[in-house]
Amino acid sequence: xxxxxxxxxxxxxxxxxxxxxxxxxxxxxxxxxxxxxxxxxxxxxxxxxxxxxxxxxxxxxxxxxxxxxxxxxxxxxxxxxxxxxxxxxxxxxxxxxxxxxxxxxxxxxxxxxxxxxxxxxxxxxxxxxxxxxxxxxxxxxxxxxxxxxxxxxxxxxxxxxxxxxxxxxxxxxxxxxxxxxxxxxxxxxxxxxxxxxxxxxxxxxxxxxxxxxxxxxxxxxxxxxxxxxxxxxxxxxxxxxxxxxxxxxxxxxxxxxxxxxxxxxxxxxxxxxxxxxxxxxxxxxxxxxxxxxxxxxxxxxxxxxxxxxxxxxxxxxxxxxxxxxxxxxxxxxxxxxxxxxxxxxxxxxxxxxxxxxxxxxxxxxxxxxxxxxxxxxxxxxxxxxxxxxx
Numbered sequence: 001x002x003x004x005x006x007x008x009x010x011x012x013x014x015x016x017x018x019x020x021x022x023x024x025x026x027x028x029x030x031x032x033x034x035x036x037x038x039x040x041x042x043x044x045x046x047x048x049x050x051x052x053x054x055x056x057x058x059x060x061x062x063x064x065x066x067x068x069x070x071x072x073x074x075x076x077x078x079x080x081x082x083x084x085x086x087x088x089x090x091x092x093x094x095x096x097x098x099x100x101x102x103x104x105x106x107x108x109x110x111x112x113x114x115x116x117x118x119x120x121x122x123x124x125x126x127x128x129x130x131x132x133x134x135x136x137x138x139x140x141x142x143x144x145x146x147x148x149x150x151x152x153x154x155x156x157x158x159x160x161x162x163x164x165x166x167x168x169x170x171x172x173x174x175x176x177x178x179x180x181x182x183x184x185x186x187x188x189x190x191x192x193x194x195x196x197x198x199x200x201x202x203x204x205x206x207x208x209x210x211x212x213x214x215x216x217x218x219x220x221x222x223x224x225x226x227x228x229x230x231x232x233x234x235x236x237x238x239x240x241x242x243x244x245x246x247x248x249x250x251x252x253x254x255x256x257x258x259x260x261x262x263x264x265x266x267x268x269x270x271x272x273x274x275x276x277x278x279x280x281x282x283x284x285x286x287x288x289x290x291x292x293x294x295x296x297x298x299x300x301x302x303x304x305x306x307x308x309x310x311x312x313x314x315x316x317x318x319x320x321x322x323x324x325x326x327x328x329x330x331x332x333x334x335x336x337x338x339x340x341x342x343x344x345x346x347x348x349x350x351x352x353x354x355x356x357x358x359x360x361x362x363x364x365x366x367x368x369x370x371x372x373x374x375x376x377x378x379x380x381x382x383x384x385x386x387x388x389x390x
Contacts, residue, residue, distance in 0.1 A: 004345065004352050010316045010337045013353055017088070017343030020195060023188050024173035025087040029339045032280035033165035038288065039280025042314025045288040049323045050382040054369025062371045064361050068331045069154060069250055069271055069308065074104035075358050076325055076373065079350075080312055080333035081131030081156060081254075084177055086114025086205070088343040090198035094123045096342055099350035101126055108156050108333075111144070112227070114177075116208035121151035131156040131254070134239060135230035140214060145246045147209075154271075155247050157240065158278075160255030162233045165282040178205045240268050252310070254333075257292050259299035265307065266300060272308035272330070279313050279335055289313035290324065294389050297328045318360025322368070326376040327383070 007013060018026055032039025066076035079100050085092035093115035100107035101124050108129040109120055120128060130148040132155055135141055148155065179185045189196055199205065207227065214226060232239075244251060253265045253273040265273040275293050277286045286292075289311050300309055311324050312333035321332050337357065341349030365371065368380040 001345075001348055004348060007344075007352055008356070010340060010353060010356060013337070013340040013344045013349060016345070017340045017349075020192060021088055021343040022179065022185075022192050022195060024170070024175040024179060024185070025084070026343065027169040027173060028084070028167070028175055029082065029088065029336060029343075031167055031169045032284065033167050033282060034284035036280060036284065038277055038284050038286045041288040042277070042280055042290070043316060044314075045290050045387075046314050046320045046323055048384050049290070049327075049387070051319075051322075051364065051368055052380050052382060053367050054380075057369040059366040059369065059371055062362050062365050064358055064365070064373065066325075066331070066373050068106065068310075069252075073106065074354075075318075075321065075361060076329075076331040077321060077354075077357070078106040078129070078310075078331060078333050079108055079338050080335035081108040081110040081129075081158070082335050082339055083110045083112040084114055084207075085110070085339070085342065086202070086208075087177060088339055089195070089346050090202040091115060091204055092342050092346075093120055093204075095347040096338060096350050097124050097128055099338075099347045099354065101128075103351060103354045105354065106154075109152075111209055112207050114204045114206065114208050116211075117147050117151050119204065119208060127151060127153035129154040129156055129252070131158055132243070133158055133161055134232045134235045134243075136232050137214075137230060138242075142246055143213065144209065145243070149247065149249070154250040154252055155243070156252045156254050156274075157243060158254045159235065160257075160276070160278050160282050161231055162235050164231065165278070165284065167281060177207070237264055237268060240270075244269060254312075256296065257286060257289070259295045262296045262299050262309075263303055263305075266303060266305035270307055272310055274333055275309065275311040275313075275329070276333070277313055290327070291387055293324070293327060293329060294387060298389055318357040318362070319364045321357060321361050322364050322376060323381065325373055326378055326381050328378075 064075040093113045097107040097120050106129050108131050110131050111133040130152040250271045253270045255276050256262050256273045275289045308330040310331040311329045315334050324332055337353045338350045341353035
């Protein structure tokens with residue numbers, strides 16, 4: 001596509017998405033909670049890690065391939081679960097899943113997606129991953145997990161949403177799904193004709209995994225209120241046994257920020273966990289994920305666990321992927337980079353975001369004198385003192 005040739009960075013895609021996506025939904029993805037200090041730190045702390053350049057090394061045959069949960073992918077990256085992707089672009093979850101499948105990385109469908117598990121499965125060829133929010137209605141949860149078993153190869157259990165962190169922009173924008181026909185909303189939507197045209201031609205405008213599956217909820221208002229009441233503040237480590245028994249497959253735990261919790265995650269039998277602060281959207285004032293990573297890796301190593309340790313939060317380039325991988329992470333989840341691509345150009349935009357990050361990863365590997373990610377270690381980095389273990 002000619003129009004994609006001049007797109008050279010994730011930031012380019014972000015700027016274009018801002019012009020195409022309605023304000024409330026762009027800011028839903030693009031912002032954090034409270035003062036957004038953790039949201040900003042995720043990016044700035046990654047950029048503070050510098051590379052050690054090497055020369056006169058044969059770097060002709062570089063590979064970005066790596067394995068996640070025992071399966072090889074084009075790079076050590078998975079598309080993170082992002083709620084209501086279908087509000088960034090009509091049928092957004094389907095488009096993102098298709099782009100990920102073609103590129104060769106995993107896609108994770110959110111519980112609160114616009115396209116249902118069945119919708120995505122009908123439009124893809126391979127199993128994808130499913131992200132689970134723990135809700136109070138265990139009957140619904142059991143049914144949801146059984147539905148996921150028919151189409152998904154791994155379950156990503158999000159642990160850090162027992163209570164919702166306030167994102168000021170969502171309150172100010174009066175964000176709802178679908179958007180209410182208020183005057184400010186209508187004026188903003190009038191400036192997004194392409195978004196509106198595409199949205200008129202899809203049936204996927206609400207929470208697809210819930211519609212028709214929650215008893216007694218036959219209208220949007222009732223279902224929205226039910227969803228708001230369902231996040232379970234009583235969630236604890238024992239509940240993971242119930243989830244594992246219902247699922248019976250590979251489990252990834254998302255939201256680990258503490259070494260003690262990392263040990264609990266390993267002891268729970270999880271196949272992997274994600275060092276994550278929800279992209280700075282939950283506890284503002286928490287550490288960046290890259291600062292939280294070293295002591296967590298040390299704790300996992302100390303108990304001799306083989307649980308994979310992944311990370312998300314603030315990743316905007318292939319260089320960021322290499323930084324985390326060289327520090328010891330087994331994989332990276334990306335959310336906003338592909339969401340910007342989705343909002344900007346749909347499926348092509350998601351593919352472009354992945355292509356940008358893979359090329360940045362490969363080129364930076366070359367400058368650091370390595371040809372395979374198995375060669376990546378802290379030796380290729382200059383790590384700030386406050387990120388090193390005592």
